Amino acid sequence: MEKFIVTIFGIGLIAGIYWFFFGKKDKITEVHGSIMITVEGGYKPKTIKVAKDKVTTLIFLRKDTNSCLEDLIIPDFKIKKFLPMHTPVTITLSPTKPGKFNFHCGMNMFHGTIEVV
Amino acid sequence: MTKVSFPIVGMHCASCARLIEKKLNKTPGVATAAVNYGSEQATVNYDSSVSTLGDLGSIVSSLGYKAVIATESGKTSDDIKEEIKKKELLNLKRKVTGSAVLTILILLGSLNHMLGSLIHALPSWLSYLELPPAALLILTIPVLFWAGREFYLATWSGLKNRAASMDTLIAIGTTAAFGYSAALTLFPAQMETLGFPMTMYYDVAAVVVTLILLGRFFEAKAKSHTNDAIKKLLHLQAKTARVLRLRSSRPELAEGPPSTMGEMIEVDIPINEVVVGDHIRVRPGEKIPVDGTITEGTSSIDESMVTGESIPVDKKSGDRVIGSTINKTGSFVFRATSVGSQTMLARIVKMVAEAQSSRAPIQRLADTVSSYFVPVVLMLAVATFVGWYVFGGFAAAFTNMIAVLIIACPCAMGLATPTAIMVGTGRGAGMGVLIKDAESLEIANKIKAAVFDKTGTLTQGKPVVTDVVPPTILPIAAALEKGSEHSLADAILTKAQGMSLANVTNFKAIPGQGISGTIARKQYVFGKPKKSYPQLEEQGKTVMELSTGNTTLGYIAVADTLKPEAKEMVSTLTKNHIHVWMITGDNERTAAAIAKQAGIENILAGVLPDQKAEKIQELKVHSSSFIAKQNEKSSSVNHEPSTVNRIVAFIGDGINDAPALAAADVGIAIGTGTDVAIESAGITLLNKDLRSVVSAIKLSRATLRVIKQNLFWAFGYNIILIPVAMGILYPMFGVLLNPALAAFAMAASSISVVTNSLRLKRVKIN
Numbered sequence: 075m076e077k078f079i080v081t082i083f084g085i086g087l088i089a090g091i092y093w094f095f096f097g098k099k100d101k102i103t104e105v106h107g108s109i110m111i112t113v114e115g116g117y118k119p120k121t122i123k124v125a126k127d128k129v130t131t132l133i134f135l136r137k138d139t140n141s142c143l144e145d146l147i148i149p150d151f152k153i154k155k156f157l158p159m160h161t162p163v164t165i166t167l168s169p170t171k172p173g174k175f176n177f178h179c180g181m182n183m184f185h186g187t188i189e190v191v
Numbered sequence: 192m193t194k195v196s197f198p199i200v201g202m203h204c205a206s207c208a209r210l211i212e213k214k215l216n217k218t219p220g221v222a223t224a225a226v227n228y229g230s231e232q233a234t235v236n237y238d239s240s241v242s243t244l245g246d247l248g249s250i251v252s253s254l255g256y257k258a259v260i261a262t263e264s265g266k267t268s269d270d271i272k273e274e275i276k277k278k279e280l281l282n283l284k285r286k287v288t289g290s291a292v293l294t295i296l297i298l299l300g301s302l303n304h305m306l307g308s309l310i311h312a313l314p315s316w317l318s319y320l321e322l323p324p325a326a327l328l329i330l331t332i333p334v335l336f337w338a339g340r341e342f343y344l345a346t347w348s349g350l351k352n353r354a355a356s357m358d359t360l361i362a363i364g365t366t367a368a369f370g371y372s373a374a375l376t377l378f379p380a381q382m383e384t385l386g387f388p389m390t391m392y393y394d395v396a397a398v399v400v401t402l403i404l405l406g407r408f409f410e411a412k413a414k415s416h417t418n419d420a421i422k423k424l425l426h427l428q429a430k431t432a433r434v435l436r437l438r439s440s441r442p443e444l445a446e447g448p449p450s451t452m453g454e455m456i457e458v459d460i461p462i463n464e465v466v467v468g469d470h471i472r473v474r475p476g477e478k479i480p481v482d483g484t485i486t487e488g489t490s491s492i493d494e495s496m497v498t499g500e501s502i503p504v505d506k507k508s509g510d511r512v513i514g515s516t517i518n519k520t521g522s523f524v525f526r527a528t529s530v531g532s533q534t535m536l537a538r539i540v541k542m543v544a545e546a547q548s549s550r551a552p553i554q555r556l557a558d559t560v561s562s563y564f565v566p567v568v569l570m571l572a573v574a575t576f577v578g579w580y581v582f583g584g585f586a587a588a589f590t591n592m593i594a595v596l597i598i599a600c601p602c603a604m605g606l607a608t609p610t611a612i613m614v615g616t617g618r619g620a621g622m623g624v625l626i627k628d629a630e631s632l633e634i635a636n637k638i639k640a641a642v643f644d645k646t647g648t649l650t651q652g653k654p655v656v657t658d659v660v661p662p663t664i665l666p667i668a669a670a671l672e673k674g675s676e677h678s679l680a681d682a683i684l685t686k687a688q689g690m691s692l693a694n695v696t697n698f699k700a701i702p703g704q705g706i707s708g709t710i711a712r713k714q715y716v717f718g719k720p721k722k723s724y725p726q727l728e729e730q731g732k733t734v735m736e737l738s739t740g741n742t743t744l745g746y747i748a749v750a751d752t753l754k755p756e757a758k759e760m761v762s763t764l765t766k767n768h769i770h771v772w773m774i775t776g777d778n779e780r781t782a783a784a785i786a787k788q789a790g791i792e793n794i795l796a797g798v799l800p801d802q803k804a805e806k807i808q809e810l811k812v813h814s815s816s817f818i819a820k821q822n823e824k825s826s827s828v829n830h831e832p833s834t835v836n837r838i839v840a841f842i843g844d845g846i847n848d849a850p851a852l853a854a855a856d857v858g859i860a861i862g863t864g865t866d867v868a869i870e871s872a873g874i875t876l877l878n879k880d881l882r883s884v885v886s887a888i889k890l891s892r893a894t895l896r897v898i899k900q901n902l903f904w905a906f907g908y909n910i911i912l913i914p915v916a917m918g919i920l921y922p923m924f925g926v927l928l929n930p931a932l933a934a935f936a937m938a939a940s941s942i943s944v945v946t947n948s949l950r951l952k953r954v955k956i957n
Contacts (some may be wrong), residue, residue, distance in 0.1 A: 077580065077581045080576075080577055080580045084573050084577030085577075088570045088573050088574065094566075095353060095355060095565075096566065114348050114351075114352070116348075116352035118352065138344075138345065138348045139344055139345070140344070140345035140358060147548055149548060149549055149550030152545040152549045154547060156272040158259070158271060158272070158275055161259050162198050180605075181356075181357070181601070181605035181606060182557070182605035183561060183565070183601060183605060184354055184356065185562055
C-alpha cells in the first residue's frame with residue numbers, strides 16, 4: 075500500500091514538474107520603441123515582439139545574483155553584454171529580417187525570445 | 192550645461208528615488224535632476240564649472256546609495272566587469288575556504304556513522320571526533336545558507352519565473368539531504384515511529400556545496416582567461432600622443448605637412464583628445480597612437496601585434512600607419528586619419544567581441560537540450576526515488592535521488608562551444624586572422640576547394656620590370672612614361688629611379704597601342720609590340736617595344752611576380768586535401784604561367800571581375816572537371832551538378848572582390864582593412880602573407896576539434912553518469928554512486944571543458 079502511494083505520488087509529482095516548467099504559456103509583449111527587461115530568475119518579459127527595420131531599445135536590468143545571468147547573449151545579433159547588478163544596460167537593435175531570435179544567459183540556461191515581425 | 196545619465200544602485204522603493212532627486216536638485220550647479228526608480232537611472236543637467244560628476248556621485252553616496260559613474264575615473268565597462276569579477280572571485284575564495292573547514296569537521300564528526308564497523312580499521316583517536324547530530328546540524332547551517340546562499344537565491348528567483356537552472360538541482364538535492372537529517376535530529380522519536388531510517392546526510396549536503404563551490408572557483412579562474420585576447424589587444428593602445436601645436440594657439444587643421452604651418456611645439460595629450468587632422472610626432476621605440484598617414488620622415492614599423500606580420504615594414508611619406516604598432520627606427524610626423532572607435536585596433540576589438548558572441552551551427556543541439564535539461568533531470572530524480580523505494584528501500588531511494596540531482600551538469604553543455612569559440616577567435620586575432628563569426632570559423636574547417644584571386648593575392652600586385660633589351664632604352668622609355676597613367680608606367684619609372692630623364696614634347700597616348708612623344712627632336716613610340724615574343728609571353732610577361740620611325744630599338748618586359756610563399760601554401764593546402772584554384776581576368780597563357788610557378792593545376796582564366804561570383808557559385812555545385820571543361824569552352828561535355836554542395840573558399844584582396852567574397856561559403860580577404868572587405872568576408876587576414884590562409888584553416892580545424900571533444904564529453908558525461916546515478920549498474924555490478932562523488936564529478940566536468948578550450952591558446956597552428 076505504502077509503495078503504491080509513493081508511486082502514485084511520484085507520478086503526480088513528475089506530471090506536476092512537467093506542467094510547472096513546460097505548461098506555461100509565454101505572454102508576448104509588443105515593443106514600441108523601448109522596453110525594460112528585468113533579469114531575475116530569467117527574463118521578464120521573456121518573449122517580446124519587435125518591428126522589422128525599426129530601431130528597438132532593450133534595457134536589461136539585472137536584479138538576480140545568479141552568476142549565470144551576468145552575461146546576456148543574443149547570438150543572431152552578435153551581442154554579448156555583461157550585466158552588472160542593478161545597472162541598466164541598453165542594447166539597440168535594428169532587425170532587418172523577420173523571425174524568432176533567442177537570447178540567453180552565459181551558460182544557456184535561461185532563455186528569452188525576440189520575435190521580429 | 193552638461194547633461195549626464197548614470198545608474199543608481201540600492202534603491203528599494205519610489206520614495207528612495209524622490210529622496211535622491213530632491214537632494215540632487217538642491218546641489219549647486221544642478222539645473223534639473225530626475226531619478227527614475229523603474230530604470231534605476233538618474234538624469235542630471237548641471238553646470239560642470241560649479242559641480243563635477245564626482246560631486247554628484249558623492250551626494251548620492253551620502254544618502255546611502257551608489258551612483259555608477261563609469262567615466263568618473265576613466266573606467267570602461269570592461270574595467271568595471273573586471274573589478275566585479277575580482278571581488279566575486281575573492282568572495283568565492285572566502286566561502287570555499289570557510290565551507291571546506293566546516294565540511295572537514297562535519298566529515299570527521301560523521302565518520303562513525305559513515306563507516307559503521309569499518310571505523311575500527313582507522314586510528315582509534317578518530318572516533319573521539321564524533322559529533323552529536325545537533326552539532327552537525329549547527330555546523331551544516333552556515334555551509335548551506337552562508338556559503339551556498341547563492342544556490343538558494345537563484346533557485347527561488349528561477350522558480351518564481353517557472354524556470355530552472357543548475358542551481359535548482361543543487362538547491363533541491365542539498366535541501367532534501369539537510370531537511371531529512373534536520374527532521375531526524377529535531378524529532379528523532381517521531382521519525383523512528385513513522386519508520387524512517389535513522390541515517391544522517393549532513394556530510395552529503397556539506398560536501399556537495401563545498402565541492403561545487405570549489406568547482407565554480409576554478410571554473411571562474413579558468414573562464415577569466417578565455418578572453419585574454421581582447422584584453423591583450425586593448426592593452427596595446429597607447430595612452431598619450433605627442434601632438435604638434437602652433438606656439439600661439441591650436442593650429443587650424445591643415446592638409447599639408449606641419450613644416451608649412453608656422454612655429455610648432457610638441458604637446459603630450461591623452462589619446463582620447465586626439466582629433467582627425469592632428470599632426471603627431473613619433474620617435475623611435477614609441478607606439479603610434481592612432482591611425483594616420485605619414486607627412487614627414489621615414490621609418491621601419493613593427494606591425495606584428497596587429498597584422499601578425501613578423502618583419503618590420505618600411506614606411507615613407509604618404510604611407511598609412513596603424514595605431515598601436517611600434518615605430519622601430521626613424522622619427523616621423525603623421526596626420527591622424529582615424530581616432531577612437533574608428534581606428535583599426537578598435538575595429539579589430541569590436542569584430543573579435545562580436546565573433547565571440549555569435550552562435551556556431553554546431554551549438555544548436557546543445558541549445559535545444561539545455562532548454563529541457565533541468566526539468567527532465569528533476570523528473571528523472573523523482574522516478575529514481577519511486578523506483579528505488581518500490582524495489583529497494585527509503586535509504587537507497589533517497590541517496591540515489593540526491594545523486595541524480597547532483598551529477599547532472601548542464602553547465603558543461605552550455606560552456607562547450609562558446610568557450611572554444613572565444614579562445615579560438617582570440618587566438619586568431621593574435622595572429623592577424625580576424626574571424627567575423629562563429630559560423631565562418633566552423634565552415635572553414637570543411638573547405639574542399641580554395642579559389643585564389645591572382646592579382647594582388649597570389650602575386651605581389653605590383654608589376655616589375657624583368658627584362659630591358661638593350662638596357663640603353665630604359666631612360667627613353669621612362670621619360671615617355673612620365674606623362675602616362677598606364678598601370679605599367681610605375682614599374683618602368685621605378686626601374687629608372689636615379690636616372691636623369693629627358694623632357695618630352697608632343698606627348699600622346701594612342702589607345703590600344705601605347706604612347707608617343709618627341710625627345711631631342713626625335714619621335715618615339717612605346718607600347719604594343721609589332722612582333723610576338725613567345726618565350727617571354729609564356730612566362731606571363733607583358734612586352735612593350737620602343738621604336739622610332741620604322742626602326743625597333745628594343746623591348747621591355749614587365750611581369751607581376753608571384754609571392755615567394757605561394758608555392759609552399761599551395762602544396763600545404765593540397766596535402767590537406769583542398770583543391771586549389773586560381774581565378775583571373777588574364778588570358779589563358781599568362782594565367783597558366785603564374786599558375787605553373789605556384790603549382791596550381793586548376794585555372795579559371797579570362798573571368799571578368801563581375802563574373803567571379805558566378806564562377807564561385809558554379810564551383811560549389813559542379814565537379815572540378817566540369818568547370819575545367821567549361822573553361823576550355825568544350826560545352827559538349829555534359830556534367831550534371833553534383834548533389835552534394837562542396838564548401839568553397841574565395842581568397843581575394845578585397846578590392847572589387849566583395850561579390851565573390853560574399854558568394855563563397857567562406858570569403859577570405861587578405862592584407863586589407865577596408866570596411867567592404869571586412870563586411871563581405873568571413874575571415875579577414877590582416878597581413879599579406881599567404882601562409883595565413885593555411886593558419887586560418889588550421890585554426891578552424893583545431894577549434895572545431897576542441898568543440899567536438901567538449902560536446903562529446905559534456906553529452907557523454909550526462910548520458911552515462913545520470914543513469915549510473917539512477918542505479919542502472921546496480922542489478923549487474925552492484926555499483927551505486929555516492930552523492931559526494933557525484934558532486935566531485937559535476938565540478939570536474941565544467942572545469943575540464945573550460946580547460947580543454949584554453950588548450951587552443953597553445954595548439955600549434957603555424
